[in-house]
Structures are given as C-alpha cells and as structure tokens.
Amino acid sequence: EAGVTQFPSHSVIEKGQTVTLRCDPISGHDNLYWYRRVMGKEIKFLLHFVKESKQDESGMPNNRFLAERTGGTYSTLKVQPAELEDSGVYFCASSHGLTSSSYEQYFGPGTRLTVT
Amino acid sequence: SQQGEEDPQALSIQEGENATMNCSYKTSINNLQWYRQNSGRGLVHLILIRSNEREKHSGRLRVTLDTSKKSSSLLITASRAADTASYFCATKPTSTLTFGKGTMLLVSP
Numbered sequence: 001e002a003g004v005t006q007f008p009s010h011s012v013i014e015k016g017q018t019v020t021l022r023c024d025p026i027s028g029h030d031n032l033y034w035y036r037r038v039m040g041k042e043i044k045f046l047l048h049f050v051k052e053s054k055q056d057e058s059g060m061p062n063n064r065f066l067a068e069r070t071g072g073t074y075s076t077l078k079v080q081p082a083e084l085e086d087s088g089v090y091f092c093a094s095s096h097g098l099t100s101s102s103y104e105q106y107f108g109p110g111t112r113l114t115v116t
Numbered sequence: 117s118q119q120g121e122e123d124p125q126a127l128s129i130q131e132g133e134n135a136t137m138n139c140s141y142k143t144s145i146n147n148l149q150w151y152r153q154n155s156g157r158g159l160v161h162l163i164l165i166r167s168n169e170r171e172k173h174s175g176r177l178r179v180t181l182d183t184s185k186k187s188s189s190l191l192i193t194a195s196r197a198a199d200t201a202s203y204f205c206a207t208k209p210t211s212t213l214t215f216g217k218g219t220m221l222l223v224s225p
Binding site: 004006033035040041042044045048059091093104105106107108110 | 158212217
C-alpha cells in the first residue's frame with residue numbers, strides 16, 4: 001500500500017511568489033491534515049479535512065494560505081504571496097476515520113519550502 | 117502554547133548506549149504518541165501509550181507515562197547510528213495532534 005506522498009520535496013522561491021504544495025493521502029483515508037515545522041520550532045497543526053470539507057482550519061496562519069481538497073482525494077496548499085517566515089517543512093498526514101480507534105496519522109515525507 | 121515539550125533538546129551518545137528522552141504536557145490526554153523524523157524524511161509513528169497505561173515496550177523502545185506528573189519518557193536501548201533522528205512526543209487534546217519541539221538524537225558509531 002502506498003503511503004502519503006507529497007510534491008515537491010523541496011521548493012525554493014522568492015518572496016512575493018506563489019507556491020502550491022500537493023499531498024496525496026493514503027487511498028481511502030477520509031482525514032487529511034497539514035502541519036508545518038518552522039526551523040527550530042515545534043510542529044504546528046494547520047488544518048484538517050474530512051473528505052472535501054474543512055473540519056478545522058484554526059491553525060492556518062493568515063489568509064495568504066489557501067488549502068483545498070477537491071473531490072476528497074488529494075489536497076493542495078497554496079501560499080500567495082510567500083513571505084520569508086513561511087520557510088519550513090510542510091507535512092501532510094492522513095488517517096482512516098473519526099472513530100476512537102483511528103489514532104494513528106500517517107505522515108508524508110514533507111515539503112521543504114525555502115523563501116528567499 | 118505548545119502541549120508537548122521534550123527534553124533534552126539535543127542528545128549525543130555512542131552506539132550501544134541507551135538514550136532517554138522526556139516529554140511534558142499540559143492538558144489531560146487520552147493517549148500520548150512518539151514520532152521520529154529522520155533528516156529529510158517524514159514523521160514515523162513509533163509508539164502510542166494510552167492514559168491508563170504506565171509502560172509500553174516495542175522492540176528496543178520503552179515508553180513510560182505518568183499522568184499525575186503529565187510526563188512521558190522514551191528509552192531507546194542499545195542505540196544504533198540509524199537511530200539518529202529527531203524525536204517528538206505528540207498528544208491529541210482536540211481532534212488533531214499537538215507536537216513538542218523535539219529532541220535531536222545523534223548516535224555516533
């Protein structure tokens with residue numbers, strides 16, 4: 001079974017440009033999460049999709065970030081315009097369901113974003 | 117404020133030695149999880165311990181949980197160079213995981 005995949009693995013852009021990150025969850029997983037780790041700091045939750053709906057987007061830092069999950073399959077996270085403080089590693093994770101047994105989130109390899 | 121906080125922030129040991137990392141958290145939990153991140157790779161789930169458990173083993177990993185102190189420890193026995201990674205504890209106070217800053221473990225051959 002394929003795991004969570006993310007594309008690209010690394011992106012270097014200039015301040016003010018736009019970048020779109022993609023996450024493909026494990027097939028059949030309804031839950032999809034985005035997290036971010038800024039250098040030297042903790043991994044922070046950004047948002048949570050259940051199928052195509054945003055369940056919780058309380059962690060999104062500002063309106064320069066837009067996440068979508070059309071059709072409830074893959075998700076994209078767009079940063080527009082990018083700022084220097086957006087640099088970090090963006091992780092995507094997926095999990096099967098909302099029952100109490102579905103604790104484990106499976107993480108992708110992350111996308112390292114560098115804004116110069 | 118972060119939920120989980122690991123210490124030490126960095127740990128350097130020799131192969132074969134044991135490594136102990138600690139995690140403290142703030143709110144009540146149903147379970148606590150430990151993850152590992154190797155350089156350039158994603159987060160890998162290591163072990164989950166439920167709030168009614170005090171100790172759990174998985175291979176060379178041993179996790180303890182003290183809910184009265186709101187703390188957990190991860191022990192890696194007989195460490196290997198391949199154990200070099202960042203280790204994070206994570207809790208789930210709401211529907212999503214909350215991570216600490218992590219402990220960076222370096223195991224030298």
